């Protein structure tokens with residue numbers, strides 16, 4: 001169904017208004033990954049999922065992306081490792097996690113009770129680690145896809161080294177591609193000159209999807225003590241402050257690769273979700289907003305449904321990539 005346009009809008013056909021009732025299809029298909037709706041958790045903001053079961057309606061998320069998992073458990077960086085900033089927050093957790101074996105044994109069985117797809121975020125300090133992780137999860141029926149973390153700014157070794165270098169990224173992705181039949185998502189760093197170039201390298205090497213962006217490197221100082229607010233001095237900035245940057249990068253990546261793109265970066269409200277979808281993302285991860293309100297994900301699903309119905313859509317897929325760009329005629333206007 002064609003959308004109803006908003007007053008002042010320049011694009012799209014006007015169709016008869018709907019009353020918002022009836023079945024609106026929120027499901028999205030990203031290659032072999034099918035989600036009941038396009039709202040996922042962002043890795044590192046929602047633990048391993050189950051911890052949040054008492055606080056939110058887990059079953060309403062389209063997908064649950066785990067905290068980054070490594071082969072062995074990691075203690076992460078020393079505190080302080082989180083601080084608030086204007087319009088966002090800085091973190092330098094350092095990929096603290098329970099390790100893949102504890103996740104598979106103790107957490108994954110409990111996640112099977114929920115219809116949300118489980119995506120494991122994987123991290124290693126060497127290519128062999130990523131390959132071993134991918135092999136371990138390959139046989140796990142409860143895991144729908146893997147997301148490769150090649151973009152954490154908070155660790156000295158691993159991850160981001162791959163995400164900065166197209167050749168290393170390509171080698172890593174093709175090695176992981178051979179190690180698993182699960183869909184492979186590559187999570188990109190914004191802290192590079194051209195995320196779109198790295199997206200192309202990942203796609204050419206066999207990535208099924210790209211997710212973008214991870215946090216932007218930032219810093220904060222307490223002016224009374226003159227000490228950096230994070231033990232590691234620098235950390236990753238997330239939250240609404242980064243959304244326009246994330247939107248620009250997602251749009252560039254969408255135009256650079258022929259595969260689904262998952263948007264991440266500062267989503268707070270339904271307009272943020274819609275902006276990413278209109279720019280061409282097939283799904284959206286919600287992160288920092290969940291710290292304040294773990295129910296924000298499910299309420300965004302409800303708000304997305306109402307908003308699309310109000311605008312006359314019958315399927316969320318219809319809005320994906322529907323951006324209306326200026327035409328030469330628009331530019332003639334003063």
Ligand code: SIN
Pocket residue numbers: 044068091092093094095096149151152153154155214215236
């Ligand atoms: C962290 O654990 O430091 C954050 C994870 C990430 O940025 O990938």
